[in-house]
Amino acid sequence: MGPKSARAYRTIREWVASGKYPPGAKLPSERTLEKELEIGRTQLRVVLAKLVAEGVLESHVRSSYRVPVRAVSVERPEGLESWQIHGERTVYDNRWVKLDLVDVEPPGVERFEHHVVRLHHVAISAVIDDQDRVLMLWRYRFVPDKWGWELPGGIVDDGEEPHATALREFEEETGWRPKSLDHVVTYQPMVGMVDSPHEIYVGRGATHVGDPTDIEEAGHVAWVPLSDVPGLMARDELMGSGTLVALLHVLASRAGGPSTASV
Numbered sequence: 001m002g003p004k005s006a007r008a009y010r011t012i013r014e015w016v017a018s019g020k021y022p023p024g025a026k027l028p029s030e031r032t033l034e035k036e037l038e039i040g041r042t043q044l045r046v047v048l049a050k051l052v053a054e055g056v057l058e059s060h061v062r063s064s065y066r067v068p069v070r071a072v073s074v075e076r077p078e079g080l081e082s083w084q085i086h087g088e089r090t091v092y093d094n095r096w097v098k099l100d101l102v103d104v105e106p107p108g109v110e111r112f113e114h115h116v117v118r119l120h121h122v123a124i125s126a127v128i129d130d131q132d133r134v135l136m137l138w139r140y141r142f143v144p145d146k147w148g149w150e151l152p153g154g155i156v157d158d159g160e161e162p163h164a165t166a167l168r169e170f171e172e173e174t175g176w177r178p179k180s181l182d183h184v185v186t187y188q189p190m191v192g193m194v195d196s197p198h199e200i201y202v203g204r205g206a207t208h209v210g211d212p213t214d215i216e217e218a219g220h221v222a223w224v225p226l227s228d229v230p231g232l233m234a235r236d237e238l239m240g241s242g243t244l245v246a247l248l249h250v251l252a253s254r255a256g257g258p259s260t261a262s263v
Contacts, residue, residue: 008037081107119196123166124153124242139219148239162199172214179205
């Protein structure tokens with residue numbers, strides 16, 4: 001392939017790996033791709049054919065292309081019983097944390113009270129630039145008494161959509177505005193005892209709009225090469241489960257591993 005074809009090939013692979021076009025998504029028309037990638041129709045079709053042969057894309061009728069939906073081979077087990085919840089009472093409650101005692105009854109086990117810590121709903125974002133760097137914050141956390149790198153994120157306000165939170169917190173903490181953010185996964189960091197849904201978003205590209213407005217949260221803002229992430233992990237300098245989940249997802253997607261709904 002020539003330089004234009006090679007560039008178009010890399011760009012489309014990057015779109016898929018970063019989740020700009022998640023599994024099941026349809027790519028723009030060939031005419032739109034020609035303009036966006038600045039490439040001729042014949043060269044474009046050679047690139048698309050190569051991506052189809054590699055399994056990166058699927059070809060459909062009328063010269064349309066989609067990102068394959070990766071099948072899941074594991075079936076959900078059937079016939080298992082859930083725990084019964086008979087009630088709960090609050091032991092402690094303030095604006096940051098709530099502690100409940102929940103009256104539960106697992107199958108075949110006597111009822112007992114289980115501690116449940118309820119924290120806030122959180123949204124966290126990993127934004128990658130065109131040099132394969134991720135925007136991060138170098139911050140001090142007094143609880144573990146250490147410095148480390150974190151992704152921007154924060155609490156979802158009452159009545160606010162998590163996506164709006166992710167956009168707002170990213171700009172407030174970094175001074176950069178993401179061009180887009182796509183949802184990757186919602187998970188619970190300590191599912192056995194703590195209720196705190198974490199929403200992970202990944203995006204590509206950001207525009208600098210000024211200094212961070214959330215001085216307490218900002219710390220030192222820097223674009224960190226994705227290639228440094230394994231080393232930072234080995235040095236124990238990546239803090240927070242949201243940071244780890246988001247970055248591991250990005251690295252796994254780029255390595256050709258399984259992708260979640262929208263990277």
